[in-house]
Amino acid sequence: MKHATILIADDEVEIADLVALHMEKEGHKIIKVHDGEAAVHAIQKHTPDLAILDIMMPKMDGYEVTRQIREQQHTLPIIFLSAKASDFDKITGLVIGSDDYMTKPFNPMELVARVQAQLRRTMQFNQVSSKHSSPLEAGGLSIDPEQRQVMLYGETVALTPKEFDILFLLASHPKKVFRAENIFQRVWGEAYFEGQNTVMVHIRTLRKKLGDQDHTLIKTVWGVGYTFYG
Structure with a gap:
């Protein structure tokens, strides 16, 4: 699997650093931001292959970040990594456009596996789509x-x-x-x-x-x- 560019948006610096460490071990390039507005700007500027978003961030929450980038037709996979653990929060995340949802505290290796699964699915879908031009x-x-x-x-x-x-x-x-x-x-x-x-x-x-x-x-x-x- 090719190495990807991954955006990590979390206002908890320690968590962002932890996630980045594990993603970098897989060879991925990391972009880190700590508020929602910076996340939107980073996606517009860098067009990453995948985003890992917290929900409760300053300036703009993860839900609004997702709404805005989906309205702009960005199709990158989005994984929410949040302390909000209710079924309502998970369903809300899926409905507005996220691809996966993990709750804090989390197992970093499980997050790595989910990221790899999303990247693999995207690559496979692109291959199928190319056959149906x-x-x-x-x-x-x-x-x-x-x-x-x-x-x-x-x-x-x-x-x-x-x-x-x-x-x-x-x-x-x-x-x-x-x-x-x-x-x-x-x-x-x-x-x-x-x-x-x-x-x-x-x-x-x-x-x-x-x-x-x-x-x-x-x-x-x-x-x-x-x-x-x-």
Whole structure:
């Protein structure tokens, strides 16, 4: 796996230094900042391959950082590393566009493994996308894998990276039924444990953004999984 540029944003300097130490051991280049505004500027300036964000930061919290960079169409994987440990916080993080969520205190080696998994998944997805250079068309929906852009009747639909990956996976295999665990393993690139709710939340927000309240695009096959009809 190629060495990556990783942004670490945490106002606790000791934690940022600890994370940086372990990432540097893997050969990655590190950019460290200690507030949310600096995180946004660093992403705009350096375009890192992955970001590790705290949530409770001065000037701008991690949620707002994520909202802003997703609105700007930055597709880098984001891992939240936070002391906020409730299910609500985790779901909020996933819905607004993060790719993973770890709580403090944390095992540095587990964080390294999660970072490597996200980088590996991104590399694999890019390889698959290169084989599908032409946009996928379904009714008024256009999915461009090279630009990672979705258009619905000529209007851009702003999706998070995970939402795009799920949609592209399903649309690339129309009428094939994917179990939640299959979607989780292929999109997140990790072993499936408790990923069903994560997939369900992403499918729900994806349908909302596509105006698919009646499930004509993404159908639920009860007791099995999800399929794309277009």
